[in-house]
Amino acid sequence: MSAAVTTKTKEPFLRIAKREGLNPWKAWGIRGIALICALLLCALFVFALTKLNPLDVYSSMAKGAFGTTRRIWITLQDTAILLCVALGLAPAFKMKFWNIGGEGQILVGGITTAACMIYLGDLLPLWLNIIIMVVASSLSGALWGLIPALFKAKWNTNETLFTLMMNYIAIQLTAFFVSKWENPFGSNSVGIINPDTKGGWLPEIGSNRMVSPYVLPVAIVLILTVCMFFYLRNSKHGYEISIVGDSENTARYAGMNVKKIVLRTMLISGGICGIAGFINVAGASHTISTNIAGGRGFTAIIVAWLAKFNAFVMIFVSLLLIFLEKGASQIASDHGLNNEASEIMKGIILFFVLASEFFINYRLIFRKKDKKEA
Amino acid sequence: MEHSSAIRLENVTKTFGSVVANKDICLDIRYGEILSLLGENGSGKTTLMNMLSGIYFPDAGKIYAKDKEVSIRSPKDAYDLNIGMIHQHFKLVDIFTATENVVLGRSAKKKESLKAAAARIREICDQYGFDVDPDQKVYNMSVSQKQTLEIVKVLYHGAEILILDEPTAVLTLQETEKLFKVLRNMREAGKAVVIITHKLNEVLEISDRVSILRRGEYIGTVETKDATELSLTEMMVGKKVSLDIARPQVEKKKPLLEIRDLSIKNDEGHIAIDNVNFYIRGGEILGVAGIAGCGQKELCEAIAGLRKIEGGKMIHQGEDISTMTPKQILAKGISMSFIPEDRLGMGLAPSLSITDNMILKTYSEGKSFFVDRKRGRQEAEKIINDLGVVTPSTETPVRRLSGGNVQKVLLGREIKSGPNVIITAYPVRGLDINSSYLIYDILNEQKKKDVGILFIGEDLDVMLSLCDKIMVLCHGKVMGIVNAENTSKEELGLMMTGAINLTESRATEDKKPGIAKDSYIEEGTK
Structure with missing residues (x-):
């Protein structure tokens, strides 16, 4: 009608269109490009602000994570613990049950493990104590996961808020036990448990002192990874989890007992997070504090989602995250940068990796040049 | 008389990934005319109209408005060009009144009090013969009133070109006729009307010209007066087809599934199915007709064991299934498939x-x-x-x-x-002719195997030729169960709106409708 409208003959400059079924190799290509772009931007950022040679900075990152045999194994162990939490969260998230209570589930697993170490460490043979610790930590983690699931099943409470609040209870509980087990008195920390007898410590494997303490934690998580992969992909339980996650109506329609599946999955989810707490306390830190979860319950959510709940892919995602963490602290000490500078680099890299998912799911269409059309 | 062109499309193409939704489409929409856009499902009708209303942008091709080239980049552009789209799924705010919905979101241009707006809405209603109360809340409206409101909304904003996406899908026969009267009035008023549909009888009844799409390609445009159902179908499908639905005669078996005095509540806690009696025999298709949302979904869910029943019995071959779990009911051989709106x-x-x-x-x-x-x-x-x-x-x-x-x-x-009982709700919902006939064949095949079928449908023509008997629901009550050969669309339509109630008028002392003579349920146990 109006003249103004008829002059608009130009196509919009940029359009976004959804795409589906991108071939997986291309998708990984896009992720790779994103990583390279992120590294380039980081280099620019480092150079602009500090005039340091970006290559030096990167090499100290690598050094921080993989510089010595010991560092390699510490990186692997930390990767394993993060991966373990992600393995726990994956079934819950795949079921669209937003378990952001990984933090609390790790902590309660850690508390029970520490209790076993303190009270039973010097009484029972190690193998028996380890069995008790595994059972106790996974049960306590499972309980922590089960409570929100029960409330959800019974009264349809919001699991996101509920699992989150369970975290704070777990933190306070940990603080209580830390003050109870305080050693030495007045330090407000538990200190290394059984430093001389190593009662309840996960045994070392092999004779190389640089490697031996880390082998068992890594091996346990690797076994768990394989189990979780096949559990989610091939088992009947895994099938039920994906149906409930995709359409609860369809699950009910197929005769599945949705409540039972939710409860069972949260038991497993919390249980594995509890085992992560056990590995952390008995295998890595040998102490308990409110910091042992260290945000892994949240970071692991990124791991599980980025890997699309594929347990094997999660290995690489958690390795990347731990690498960035180790690298970041190394840059800070090597080049006298403060922690925030390295955190910014970590942020840039994560941002690019996450943003690449947008380009995998959507494509951009730019306005074609007029010449082309002619 | 030659009408002037409102919107003209030239070689418009749109692809989604590797799927070509529209390829080189040419279309001429004229003022004072009703154009039907006919095509099977997935032939790209809606995509095409979404490009006119600014939701999608074409990959190639040109659009002219009044013979001037334009570019429609957003719904606002479409609005500026006076294009109004009435979507299949209404875009109304339930808790607002009619007037509030009409003025919603468009107030930036000029300020007008709600009172003045209501007055203008009344004016429009008088002009075209709409039946809309400006002060009524949307949640109190029937489906057809909501649709009317959508039309009033676009007219209020000065639309000259109206596009209706499958407007009759949710309407009864009587409501459809009312809608068509309104559309004709708009044609007389010089508006350009486009109606998207795959129902041939409606195309022939309402439109002046028909444009046909097939698999995203433009097949051609014909004058409606030169077209027949068969010729249109051939253009739409691309080959000769027979339009008859077979109704094989199968010897009736004992009742497989008997429903007695069944009452069910819906999610909101209101009675959705009210004291319903019916039965399905082996080798029989029982159709269920009714306006959308009058208990069909609840009935399906109850039979499949997914919904608690309030009262009554569901007897499968003499065995009460009303307390069984969905899994146990599945094991009895009762299959339920429900195709919801989103499919x-x-x-x-x-x-x-x-x-x-x-x-x-x-x-x-x-x-x-x-x-x-x-x-x-x-x-x-x-x-x-x-x-x-x-x-x-x-x-x-x-x-x-x-x-x-x-x-x-x-x-x-x-x-x-x-299975021995198939409950199927809307199995051809939104399907094209070819696929629909395939589904009918599948159902008839099962019928010949002595399976009892409950067919919940939308299209009365289909039900009249496919089903053996048709049960009509209105607000959860059975209005009657009639033999498909002895009834008509008009009668069914009147029963659907509750104007005729055969259950009441035909009930006698010794024979209640919906109860089989050779029932498994002993009379003494009642």
């Missing part, structure tokens, strides 16, 4: 592969801890071959298939389990 809501897991969807009801069989995907894959391959499902592979997620193929997968799975 994926119940019965399928959209992000999972065809294989995974095949094993949905059988996955738990056997003692193994692991699922047997090999069998699922074989079954998927068999259904893909037997029913002609178009899919890249058995591992393609179901949501990536087109509507017809999704429904074939669903029905194929239901049938392979060898």
Whole structure:
């Protein structure tokens, strides 16, 4: 009608269109490009602000994570613990049950493990104590996961808020036990448990002192990874989890007992997070504090989602995250940068990796040049 | 008389990934005319109209408004060009009044009090013969009133070109006629009207010209007066087809499923099914007609064991199933498939592969801890071959298939389990002619195998020729169960709106409608 409208003959400059079924190799290509772009931007950022040679900075990152045999194994162990939490969260998230209570589930697993170490460490043979610790930590983690699931099943409470609040209870509980087990008195920390007898410590494997303490934690998580992969992909339980996650109506329609599946999955989810707490306390830190979860319950959510709940892919995602963490602290000490500078680099890299998912799911269409059309 | 061109499309093309939704479409929409856009499902009708209303942007081609080239980049551009779209799913705010909905979001241009707006709405209603109360809240409106409100909304904003996407899908026969009267009035007032549909009789009744799409390609435009149902179908499908639905005669068996005094509540706690009696025999298709949302969904869910019943009995071959779990009911051989509006809501897991969807009801069989995907894959391959499902592979997620193929997968799975009762709601919802006939054939095939079928449908013409008997529901009550050969569309339509109630008028002392003479239920137990 109006003249103004008829002059608009130009196509919009940029359009976004959804795409589906991108071939997986291309998708990984896009992720790779994103990583390279992120590294380039980081280099620019480092150079602009500090005039340091970006290559030096990167090499100290690598050094921080993989510089010595010991560092390699510490990186692997930390990767394993993060991966373990992600393995726990994956079934819950795949079921669209937003378990952001990984933090609390790790902590309660850690508390029970520490209790076993303190009270039973010097009484029972190690193998028996380890069995008790595994059972106790996974049960306590499972309980922590089960409570929100029960409330959800019974009264349809919001699991996101509920699992989150369970975290704070777990933190306070940990603080209580830390003050109870305080050693030495007045330090407000538990200190290394059984430093001389190593009662309840996960045994070392092999004779190389640089490697031996880390082998068992890594091996346990690797076994768990394989189990979780096949559990989610091939088992009947895994099938039920994906149906409930995709359409609860369809699950009910197929005769599945949705409540039972939710409860069972949260038991497993919390249980594995509890085992992560056990590995952390008995295998890595040998102490308990409110910091042992260290945000892994949240970071692991990124791991599980980025890997699309594929347990094997999660290995690489958690390795990347731990690498960035180790690298970041190394840059800070090597080049006298403060922690925030390295955190910014970590942020840039994560941002690019996450943003690449947008380009995998959507494509951009730019306005074609007029010449082309002619 | 030659009408002036309102909107003209030239070689418009739109692709989604590798799928060509529209290829070189040419269309001429004229003032003072009703144009039908006819095509099977997935032929690109809605995509095309979405480009006119600014939701999509074409990849290639030109659009002219009044013979001047334009570019429609957003719904606002379309609005400026006076194009008004009435979507299949209404875009109204339930808790607002009619007036509030009409003025919603568009107040930036000029300020007008609600009172003045209401007055203008009344004016428009008088002009075209609408029946809308400006102060009525939307949640109190019937489906047809909501649709009328949508039309009033676009007219209020000065639309000269109206596009209606499958407007009759949710209407009864009588309401459809009312709508057509309104559309004719608008044509007289010089508006350009486009109606998207795949119902041939409506095309012939209402439109001046018909443009036909097939698989995204433009086939041609014909004058309606030169067209017949058969000629249009051939253009639409691309080959000669027979339009008769077969109704094989099968010897009636004893009642398989008997429903007595059944009452069910809906999610809001209101009575959805009210004291309903009916039965299905083996080798029989019982149709259920009714306006959308008058208890069909609740009835299906109750029979499948997914919804608690308030009272009454559901007897399957003499056995009460009303307290059984969904799994036990499945094991009895009762299969339920419900195609909701989004086609994926119940019965399928959209992000999972065809294989995974095949094993949905059988996955738990056997003692193994692991699922047997090999069998699922074989079954998927068999259904893909037997029913002609178009899919890249058995591992393609179901949501990536087109509507017809999704429904074939669903029905194929239901049938392979060898049920003795099939409850199927809207199995041809939104399907094109070819796929629909395939579904009818599948159902008739099952009927010949002495399966009892409850067919909840929308299209009365189809039900009249496919079903043996038709039960009409109105607000959860049975208005009557009639023999399909002895009834008419008009009678069914009147029963659907509650104007005729055969259940009351035909009930006698010794014979209550909906109760079989050779019932499994002993009279003495009542």
